[in-house]
Amino acid sequence: MVINTVLTEGQSNWLLGDGTLTATLQGQSNIVGALLPLIIKGEVVGLLTAEAGNGGSGGPFNQISLDLLSVLAGQLAIMLENVQLFQQTEALRRFNEDIIRNMTNGLIAIDQNGYITAFNPAASTMLGNQAEETLWQPLHQLAPPV
Structure with a gap:
């Protein structure tokens, strides 16, 4: 009581x-x-x-x-x-993370210094890069300049 x-x-x-x-x-x-x-x-x-x-x-x-x-x-x-x-x-x-992982559109996010902080599976499929090797790399290393 x-x-x-x-x-x-x-x-x-x-x-x-x-x-x-x-x-x-x-x-x-x-x-x-x-x-x-x-x-x-x-x-x-x-x-x-x-x-x-x-x-x-x-x-x-x-x-x-x-x-x-x-x-x-x-x-x-x-x-x-x-x-x-x-x-x-x-x-x-x-x-x-589940939303980003299951998006059909590619998503790449960068921080203020130009480093990749998010790279979803759709972006991986589109660009042929694996997220594990792409995360925390400078954006300019993702693809050669056009």
């Missing part, structure tokens, strides 16, 4: 030495456990749980430890967001 509250409301909960839970740190000095939400763009995507010492028997968290847990929860959320962004970027890259 407490975990559901943390996940749905996005509010941290703290376990006290007597086994009760509280949502507020103010005035608490006997915190032996923590449940912190991992929040990305206002949405709870995970939960960080921590116990003080040996199942809480090592004594309560001090303020520095509580602050570090909060920072850690924030950093974990950022890491999860970065993983999600990387996965989305990779999916888009594969999607774009």
